Each structure stands twice: as C-alpha cells, then as structure tokens.
Amino acid sequence: xxxxxxxxxxxxxxxxxxxxxxxxxxxxxxxxxxxxxxxxxxxxxxxxxxxxxxxxxxxxxxxxxxxxxxxxxxxxxxxxxxxxxxxxxxxxxxxxxxxxxxxxxxxxxxxxxxxxxxxxxxxxxxxxxxxxxxxxxxxxxxxxxxxxxxxxxxxxxxxxxxxxxxxxxxxxxxxxxxxxxxxxxxxxxxxxxxxxxxxxxxxxxxxxxxxxxxxxxxxxxxxxxxxxxxxxxxxxxxxxxxxxxxxxxxxxxxxxxxxxxxxxxxxxxxxxxxxxxxxxxxxxxxxxxxxxxxxxxxxxxxxxxxxxxxxxxxxxxxxxxxxxxxxxxxxxxxxxxxxxxxxxxxxxxxxxxxxxxxxxxxxxxxxxxxxxxxxxxxxxxxxxxxxxxxxxxxxxxxxxxxxxxxxxxxxxxxxxxxxxxxxxxxxxxxxxxxxxxxxxxxxxxxxxxxxxxxxxxxxxxxxxxxxxxxxxxxxxxxxxxxxxxxxxxxxxxxxxxxxxxxxxxxxxxxxxxxxxxxxxxxxxxxxxxxxxxxxxxxxxxxxxxxxxxxxxxxxxxxxxxxxxxxxxxxxxxxxxxxxxxxxxxxxxxxxxxxxxxxxxxxxxxxxxxxxxxxxxxxxxxxxxxxxxxxxxxxxxxxxxxxxxxxxxxxxxxxxxxxxxxxxxxxxxxxxxxxxxxxxxxxxxxxxxxxxxxxxxxxxx
Amino acid sequence: xxxxxxxxxxxxxxxxxxxxxxxxxxxxxxxxxxxxxxxxxxxxxxxxxxxxxxxxxxxxxxxxxxxxxxxxxxxxxxxx
Numbered sequence: 001x002x003x004x005x006x007x008x009x010x011x012x013x014x015x016x017x018x019x020x021x022x023x024x025x026x027x028x029x030x031x032x033x034x035x036x037x038x039x040x041x042x043x044x045x046x047x048x049x050x051x052x053x054x055x056x057x058x059x060x061x062x063x064x065x066x067x068x069x070x071x072x073x074x075x076x077x078x079x080x081x082x083x084x085x086x087x088x089x090x091x092x093x094x095x096x097x098x099x100x101x102x103x104x105x106x107x108x109x110x111x112x113x114x115x116x117x118x119x120x121x122x123x124x125x126x127x128x129x130x131x132x133x134x135x136x137x138x139x140x141x142x143x144x145x146x147x148x149x150x151x152x153x154x155x156x157x158x159x160x161x162x163x164x165x166x167x168x169x170x171x172x173x174x175x176x177x178x179x180x181x182x183x184x185x186x187x188x189x190x191x192x193x194x195x196x197x198x199x200x201x202x203x204x205x206x207x208x209x210x211x212x213x214x215x216x217x218x219x220x221x222x223x224x225x226x227x228x229x230x231x232x233x234x235x236x237x238x239x240x241x242x243x244x245x246x247x248x249x250x251x252x253x254x255x256x257x258x259x260x261x262x263x264x265x266x267x268x269x270x271x272x273x274x275x276x277x278x279x280x281x282x283x284x285x286x287x288x289x290x291x292x293x294x295x296x297x298x299x300x301x302x303x304x305x306x307x308x309x310x311x312x313x314x315x316x317x318x319x320x321x322x323x324x325x326x327x328x329x330x331x332x333x334x335x336x337x338x339x340x341x342x343x344x345x346x347x348x349x350x351x352x353x354x355x356x357x358x359x360x361x362x363x364x365x366x367x368x369x370x371x372x373x374x375x376x377x378x379x380x381x382x383x384x385x386x387x388x389x390x391x392x393x394x395x396x397x398x399x400x401x402x403x404x405x406x407x408x409x410x411x412x413x414x415x416x417x418x419x420x421x422x423x424x425x426x427x428x429x430x431x432x433x434x435x436x437x438x439x440x441x442x443x444x445x446x447x448x449x450x451x452x453x454x455x456x457x458x459x460x461x462x463x464x465x466x467x468x469x470x471x472x473x474x475x476x477x478x479x480x481x482x483x484x485x486x487x488x489x490x491x492x493x494x495x496x497x498x499x500x501x502x503x504x505x506x507x508x509x510x511x512x513x514x515x516x517x518x519x520x521x522x523x524x525x526x527x528x529x530x531x532x533x534x535x536x537x538x539x540x541x542x543x544x545x546x547x548x549x550x551x552x553x554x555x556x557x558x559x560x561x562x563x564x565x566x567x568x569x570x571x572x573x574x575x576x577x578x579x580x581x582x583x584x585x586x587x588x589x590x591x592x593x594x595x596x597x598x599x600x601x602x603x604x605x606x607x608x609x610x611x612x613x614x615x616x617x618x619x620x621x622x623x624x625x626x627x628x629x630x631x632x633x634x635x636x637x638x639x640x641x642x643x644x645x646x647x648x649x650x651x652x653x654x655x656x657x658x659x660x661x662x663x664x665x666x667x668x669x670x671x672x673x674x675x676x677x678x679x680x681x682x683x684x685x686x687x688x689x690x691x692x693x694x695x696x697x698x699x700x
Numbered sequence: 701x702x703x704x705x706x707x708x709x710x711x712x713x714x715x716x717x718x719x720x721x722x723x724x725x726x727x728x729x730x731x732x733x734x735x736x737x738x739x740x741x742x743x744x745x746x747x748x749x750x751x752x753x754x755x756x757x758x759x760x761x762x763x764x765x766x767x768x769x770x771x772x773x774x775x776x777x778x779x780x
Contacts, residue, residue, distance in 0.1 A: 062731040066724040095757045096733040251730045255738075279760075283743075283753075292747045381762050385748035388764070487725045489732060489763040492753060 001051045004163050007076060009104065010088035011097055012059035012418070013374075013493040015116040017041075018146040019088055020056040021505050023156075030509055032669050033072050038420065047156050050163065055082065061096075063103040065213050068420045077107050078198060084162055085111040086155075088144070091121040091128060092494075094262055095255070101137075102173045102254040108199030110170075111139055112158055118143040118151070120494075127267040136261055138171040147499050172201070175253045178241050182208060182234040189230050207231035208238070208246050279494040283378070292382045299375070300401060303366050308405045308436065311359030318358070322351030340534065341527075349526030353519045356408055356659060360514050361507060363402060363409040367416065368506040370398075372498030376416055381492060390470050391477040393417055393488070396426040400469065403433030404462075407656060410435075411663040412510060418490070421481040425473055427667045428677055431656035432469040434462045437609040441651050444613050448631040449644040457645070461652050468653060468684060513666070521662035526607050532578040533604070541571055566621040573619060578603060592650060592686065593643025593693040602650070608657050642696025646689040653685030705771035706752065708742040714773035716740055721770035733757040734771060741779070 010016040021028075024043025031040045041056035057076055058069035065071040077085055085104050089097035094115075104111050115121070115128060134141040140158040144151035174180065186204040208231065238246040286295055326343045333339040370376045376395060384394030395417050403410030407430050414426040442461060446454040545567050552560050573579050582600035589599050597619040605612035622630045639647075655678050656664065665674040708714055716738050719726045733756040734740065743753040743760060751764040 061728070064724075064727055064731065066728060093757060093759045096759065099731055099733075247727065248730070248736075251727075252736065255735050280743075287744060287747070287753070289747050377762075381746050381751065381753065382748075384762075384764070385746060385750045388750075487728055487763070487767055488751060489725075489728060489761060489767060491732075492760040492762055494759075 005053045005082045006084045007055045007082040014090045015146040016088040088114045091115040098258045113141045114144045116144045125269045129265040133265045173257045307363045311362045314358035315355045318354045345527045345530035349523045353522045364510040368503045374493045374495045390473045393422040403430045407435045407660040408663045429469040429472045432465045434465040440613050525658040538572045538575045592646045592689045646693035650685045650689035706765040706768035713741045713777045713779045715775045717772040
C-alpha cells in the first residue's frame with residue numbers, strides 16, 4: 001500500500017466537513033492543534049492501492065495568517081506539504097470561494113478543486129463548465145454534492161490519478177506586469193539563499209504582502225536584513241506606481257483572475273421561473289425585529305427542556321441503575337474495605353460520570369442541528385449587541401445559557417465559537433453561571449435561614465453569578481485577551497437541512513470525548529475524595545457513642561441504632577484525612593463565618609456541588625429532610641443568617657466541580673487557564689463571601 | 701453621493717468605493733468579498749440595531765456598525 005496525505009481546505013460552511021465525514025466515516029480521530037483550542041480532525045481511507053490520510057483543516061476564507069485558524073491552515077499547507085490540497089468550494093458562490101483557491105495556487109502545492117453543492121448550483125439555473133475550468137486551472141475539477149453523498153467516487157479517482165502523476169506545469173495567478181516583475185526580481189535576488197522548504201514564487205509573494213510570519217521566520221534564517229531590504233525596496237516601488245498597498249493590488253488581481261474564469265466557465269440558463277429565495281424568506285420571519293427574540297426564546301426553552309428534562313429522565317434511571325448495582329454488590333461481597341471502595345468509591349464515581357452522558361448526548365444533538373441548519377449564526381446575529389457589552393461574541397450566549405443547566409455541556413458548547421480568545425473567555429466565565437447542581441444547596445440553606453425570603457435569595461444568587469461572569473469577562477478581556485484584531489464579520493449561511501450522518505458523527509465525537517477525557521478525571525477524583533474520607537479508619541469512638549451503645553444494650557430500639565450509626569459516620573469523617581484537613585483549614589473559613597464541617601462539605605462538593613448537601617447532613621447527623629433540626633444544630637455551631645448567606649455566595653463561586661474543571665482543561669487546552677479557573681473561583685468566592693459576612697454583621 | 705456602509709437602509713444597494721481601515725480588518729473584508737467596485741446590498745439590522753446584515757457576491761454576511769463605518773460606498777439604489 002502506498003501512503004498519501006490529503007488536506008481538506010475551504011471556507012466555513014462549504015460542506016468540507018460533510019465531505020470529510022463522507023470519505024472517512026467512523027475512521028476519524030479528533031484532537032487539538034498544539035497549544036490552541038482549534039480542533040484537529042484526521043481520518044483515513046483505503047482506496048485502490050492507496051492508504052489515504054485526510055486532514056480536515058479549519059474553515060477559512062483566506063491563507064493570510066491573521067487568525068489562528070488561517071495560520072494553522074496555511075502552515076500546514078506550506079510546512080507539512082500534503083500530497084494534495086483538496087479545495088472544497090461552494091459552487092453557488094464561486095466569486096468569493098475561489099479567493100482561497102488563488103492563494104492555494106500561490107503555494108505551488110498540487111490541488112484538486114471540488115465544486116460542492118452542485119444541486120444548488122443547478123437549482124439556481126447555473127451551468128459550470130468543469131472541463132473548461134480544469135484546463136484553465138491546470139488542475140482536476142470535480143463536482144460534488146456532499147450532503148447527498150454524490151461525487152465521492154469521481155473525486156477519489158481524480159485523487160488517485162493526481163497522486164500517480166508527475167507534477168506537471170502549474171497554473172499561476174498573473175498579478176500584472178509591475179508585480180510580476182517584482183516577484184521575479186525578488187526570486188532572482190534570493191536565489192541560492194532560499195529555504196528549500198518553500199516555493200520561491202510563494203515566498204516572493206508573501207514578501208510583497210509583507211507577511212510578518214515569513215519575515216520573522218527569515219530572522220532565524222540569518223538572511224533577514226538582506227531579505228527585508230529587497231522586499232522593502234519593491235514594496236516602496238509598487239506603492240509609488242499604484243498609490244496603493246501592494247496587498248490591495250494583489251487582492252484586486254485575484255478577483256480579476258476569478259472573474260475571468262467565471263466568465264469563461266459559468267453560463268446562466270435562460271429561466272423564466274422566478275425562484276423565491278428560501279433563506280431570505282425564513283430570515284424575514286426569524287430575524288424580524290419583533291419575532292426574533294420570542295422565537296429564539298422558544299428554541300432555547302425547548303433545548304433546555306429536552307436536555308435537562310429528557311436527559312434528566314435518563315440520568316435518573318442511570319443513577320437508579322448504579323444504586324441497584326451498588327446494593328447488589330453490597331449484598332454479594334463480604335464486608336470490608338474492598339466492598340466500600342467498590343460501592344461508595346468506584347460505582348458511585350462511575351455513576352456520576354454516566355449520569356451526565358444523556359444530557360451531553362441530547363445537548364450536542366440539538367447544538368449540531370442548530371449549527372448545521374445555519375440557525376446558530378443567526379443567534380450570534382441577534383444576540384451580538386447584548387453579548388458585545390460583555391466583550392464576547394453573540395454565539396457565547398448559547399454556551400452561557402446551557403451553563404445554567406450544567407456547566408459541562410455549557411463549556412463544551414463554547415466550541416461553536418470561531419475565535420480562540422472568545423472561546424477561552426466564554427469557557428472561563430461559564431462556571432459562574434449557577435448550575436442546577438447548586439440548587440439543592442440553595443434550597444436547603446436558604447430554606448432554613450431565610451424562610452419566606454428564600455426565593456429572593458436564590459434568585460439573587462443566580463443574578464450575582466451573572467454579574468461575576470460579566471465582570472470576569474471584562475477583566476479577562478482587559479488583562480489577558482487584548483487581541484482586538486479579529487473582527488466580528490461572519491457569514492450568515494443559507495439554511496440547509498442537516499444530514500443525519502453529520503449529526504450522528506458530531507454527537508458521537510463529543511460524547512466519546514466526554515467519556516474518555518473527563519470520565520477518567522472524574523473517576524480518579526471521586527476515588528481520591530473517598531479515600532480521604534475513609535482513612536484512617538476510626539476504631540475507637542467517643543464516649544457519646546459508647547454511652548448510646550450501653551443504653552442500646554439495655555433498651556434496644558431502631559431509632560437509637562440509627563442514631564449510633566449516624567454518630568459513627570460523622571466521627572469517621574471527622575477523624576479521617578478530609579476531616580483533619582477541614583479542621584486545619586478552619587481558620588481560613590473563619591472570616592466567612594463557617595466552621596470545619598462546612599469546610600469539609602465544600603471539599604467533598606468538588607466532586608459535584610450537590611454532594612455538599614449530603615455531607616452536611618452526615619456531619620450534623622441529621623436526615624436530609626430534617627431541616628429544622630439541622631438549622632438548630634448549625635446555629636448552635638455559630639452559623640448565622642449572614643454567614644449562611646456568605647456560605648451560599650461561596651458555594652456559587654468557589655472551585656467548579658471536577659467535571660467542570662476537566663471540561664475547562666479539555667476546552668482551553670491549557671493547564672495554566674485551568675489552574676487560573678480554580679483559584680480565581682476560590683478567590684472571588686472568598687472575597688465576596690467575606691464581604692457578605694462582614695457587611696451583613698454591620699447591618700444586622 | 702458618498703456615504704458609509706452603516707448608513708445604508710434595508711433594501712438599498714450600493715457600489716463599494718474603498719475600505720478606509722488600515723488594519724487586518726480591511727484585508728478580512730476584502731477576502732470575504734467586499735471588493736472595490738463590487739456591489740453591496742443592505743439586508744437588515746439586527747433586532748437591537750446592531751450588527752447589520754449585507755449581501756455581497758450572492759451571499760449574506762453580518763458585521764458590526766463600528767466595522768461598517770470604514771466602508772465608503774456610492775451610487776445608492778433602492779432595489780427592494
């Protein structure tokens with residue numbers, strides 16, 4: 001088998017990924033490009049006697065390295081030198097789509113042009129003379145309808161044919177007499193000193209465009225000064241002739257080249273039928289000044305309901321299932337450490353991972369539908385005014401909104417953002433959106449300490465979370481993500497029916513990533529917390545327990561045994577490592593007004609915030625539904641209304657749960673930002689919790 | 701009469717004269733199809749007034765008004 005590497009290059013929304021899925025199916029691997037959050041997709045296919053590796057490069061409009069996506073795409077083409085660049089273009093927008101083609105031509109790498117969406121081309125009454133285009137471009141041109149799986153075989157045949165050929169005469173975009181002269185002068189003066197990696201003509205064009213990257217990399221080459229002087233001279237000369245930046249001239253010439261090809265190859269069939277523009281008709285309603293928000297609200301509501309109610313339904317049964325399994329093992333295995341590890345550590349850990357899965361699957365199915373249909377771009381359009389105030393992109397809204405249900409899918413939804421900085425900021429502020437796991441704590445504590453005002457307190461907590469998110473976004477934008485060079489401008493693609501295959505692959509990808517990458521972290525973390533609470537084993541209990549046992553020996557009662565068990569569990573945790581840590585850090589929590597029991601509860605809450613409730617009830621030896629007893633016990637240990645409020649504020653803001661931390665790690669692809677997220681949350685929670693307690697005491 | 705792109709009303713078409721901005725943003729606009737001498741059709745404003753949707757080269761793009769102010773246009777025609 002011969003090996004070949006083929007890079008898929010094209011504009012966003014050109015159907016590149018649909019083609020990639022069509023070609024490689026389930027033989028895909030999704031990772032990240034080093035150091036950034038941009039996805040790297042690779043897939044393979046065996047065809048005839050070739051083993052072909054496909055790389056789906058990020059969708060871009062150009063190869064000028066102004067954004068991370070463009071940089072990745074360009075560097076891959078010129079540095080990695082794939083055997084063929086497969087340029088996928090939307091046949092209905094040739095004029096714009098082929099701009100990228102002209103830049104691919106400049107690189108000198110062999111390419112194939114795949115004219116996609118050919119059905120829409122024909123519906124529009126256009127005829128494209130592909131044979132003629134092939135002659136003009138001196139490269140294979142094939143038609144494609146990726147969404148209907150049409151055209152893959154001719155494409156593969158063209159690929160095999162191209163792979164077997166010796167590089168023949170290549171097409172060049174003619175940039176006009178003066179620029180061509182400059183290009184050949186630069187090529188001459190650089191002859192002999194050129195890095196062999198690059199095509200000389202391409203390098204000369206980059207110098208005329210004053211490409212910073214290339215100038216910087218020539219620094220390393222040691223020939224920097226000579227090169228720069230030559231390029232400067234030519235740029236100045238061209239500027240004098242054209243009274244414009246050579247860059248602009250190049251761009252105009254590119255469009256000229258494209259128009260020339262369109263004039264030669266595209267015919268408009270005489271058609272009397274006046275077709276309605278379906279996309280425009282839908283947008284008249286969906287983007288209507290008065291209807292757009294109600295419709296969007298309805299779609300959001302449905303998304304939320306499906307994810308958290310339908311997902312919650314399955315999650316409930318998964319939780320039930322793991323509990324049943326746990327009970328079963330409890331009965332089957334002999335008592336001891338191994339049994340406790342199995343039931344309380346591993347099974348409950350695995351269960352908490354699996355419980356997320358249905359929600360993740362459903363959410364990503366919906367997000368994929370919204371994206372592939374073209375609606376997500378409209379969300380950005382209608383929400384941008386509001387989200388821009390936060391310094392993030394309109395699309396961030398979906399991610400933040402989902403965060404109210406659960407931060408994990410919310411953070412994963414940030415992938416729909418195209419810009420790396422926006423994505424990171426959206427991920428980092430997401431944990432402050434108060435997720436549903438925090439609600440049981442609010443209900444318990446606010447219910448106990450605030451009575452009728454509980455609702456208002458809970459609402460204020462959600463609101464506080466949003467305010468902290470806004471503040472954090474501003475803070476991050478001002479101090480860390482100052483790169484303003486990436487403009488908002490983006491395409492509002494035509495509405496299209498998503499293909500089932502793409503939806504399923506999308507869904508499968510996210511879900512399996514969740515299980516692989518996050519599952520491990522959550523499981524290890526859950527076991528760790530279990531170990532800290534389980535060891536060292538308490539063998540000698542306090543006098544209080546032995547007193548109760550003595551009474552029980554004389555007058556046994558179920559209630560009393562329950563009380564003894566509760567007391568033993570509480571003492572076990574108190575004497576365990578986690579209890580010791582809790583007591584050790586008690587002074588840290590003193591200014592916020594809560595004691596070691598709350599400290600321990602907060603630590604166990606790192607597994608999942610709802611666990612705070614069960615830990616509190618274990619440590620205070622009350623049932624989970626016995627709030628009046630719990631309240632008096634907490635009050636007896638110094639909890640006041642203000643420190644309870646401080647506790648709630650801290651719960652809202654402190655360390656995101658393990659699943660969220662691993663989602664942050666996965667999506668920012670940066671340990672630095674993950675650590676930041678953890679400590680920033682603690683810091684801001686501590687500060688605000690302290691402020692609430694301090695000023696609350698003054699007022700109260 | 702020369703105007704700026706953000707002043708265009710929905711349904712109006714115009715010819716692009718130049719893009720004033722000097723940063724990478726101008727390059728991005730040119731790469732996305734806003735070329736000198738090309739036509740641009742104003743579709744609509746977003747519900748809250750910003751950004752705006754335009755049509756160039758037969759496809760729709762959206763940009764913020766703060767970005768659209770760099771685009772100088774002329775020959776305005778009401779077509780829809």
